[in-house]
Amino acid sequence: GQQVMQIPQYQHVQEGEDFTTYCNSSTTLSNIQWYKQRPGGHPVFLIQLVKSGEVKKQKRLTFQFGEAKKNSSLHITATQTTDVGTYFCADPNAGGTSYGKLTFGQGTILTVHP
Amino acid sequence: EADIYQTPRYLVIGTGKKITLECSQTMGHDKMYWYQQDPGMELHLIHYSYGVNSTEKGDLSSESTVSRIRTEHFPLTLESARPSHTSQYLCASSEWAGGGSYNEQFFGPGTRLTVL
Numbered sequence: 089g090q091q092v093m094q095i096p097q098y099q100h101v102q103e104g105e106d107f108t109t110y111c112n113s114s115t116t117l118s119n120i121q122w123y124k125q126r127p128g129g130h131p132v133f134l135i136q137l138v139k140s141g142e143v144k145k146q147k148r149l150t151f152q153f154g155e156a157k158k159n160s161s162l163h164i165t166a167t168q169t170t171d172v173g174t175y176f177c178a179d180p181n182a183g184g185t186s187y188g189k190l191t192f193g194q195g196t197i198l199t200v201h202p
Numbered sequence: 203e204a205d206i207y208q209t210p211r212y213l214v215i216g217t218g219k220k221i222t223l224e225c226s227q228t229m230g231h232d233k234m235y236w237y238q239q240d241p242g243m244e245l246h247l248i249h250y251s252y253g254v255n256s257t258e259k260g261d262l263s264s265e266s267t268v269s270r271i272r273t274e275h276f277p278l279t280l281e282s283a284r285p286s287h288t289s290q291y292l293c294a295s296s297e298w299a300g301g302g303s304y305n306e307q308f309f310g311p312g313t314r315l316t317v318l
Binding site: 118119121129130131132133136174176180181188189190191192193194195197 | 233235242243244245246247250260261292294296299304305306307308309310311312
């Protein structure tokens with residue numbers, strides 16, 4: 089089935105450095121969602137991108153959807169220790185249905201050293 | 203804050219036992235899901251439901267079963283637990299969205315299952 093590939097698997101940064109995780113699909117995505125999972129916690133929805141080339145910002149987080157809707161990225165400016173966790177992209181059109189089943193990327197585990 | 207609950211939060215049980223993981227939501231969402239997640243790994247969909255009396259198997263094969271008799275309740279059952287079932291099980295729910303769009307999923311806190 090359709091897979092969403094996410095890189096890198098791990099990212100260690102010093103507090104204040106920037107961070108980026110990338111999500112790639114071999115097929116065109118209708119939408120893409122991003123979730124954050126704190127250590128020991130559950131995924132929490134961050135944002136959904138719908139339009140080709142879309143860019144959305146949430147404070148220090150910037151989300152982009154590629155022009156071809158086959159890739160997406162999440163960029164965090166000036167990381168803080170509260171940014172620690174695993175960031176997942178997810179395709180809500182898994183299997184080409186309209187049922188909202190999520191196919192998750194492998195996730196990027198972010199650690200921030202103070 | 204989403205109102206979706208899972209019990210128990212932690213469960214350690216012996217091989218061969220029957221277990222039921224509970225999931226309830228008070229948001230009136232029609233769609234509910236069960237995911238399995240091993241430590242440090244991605245989530246895999248094992249079951250989903252679009253409403254009462256609707257259940258489907260997900261992308262990852264699972265020996266568990268589910269039921270959806272009430273909108274708010276989506277329990278998962280393992281008839282005979284085995285060590286290979288050791289994992290975290292996450293329940294989620296969402297609203298229907300129209301026009302080819304998709305709504306966010308709200309996740310419960312999860313059940314960490316250990317089968318000895």
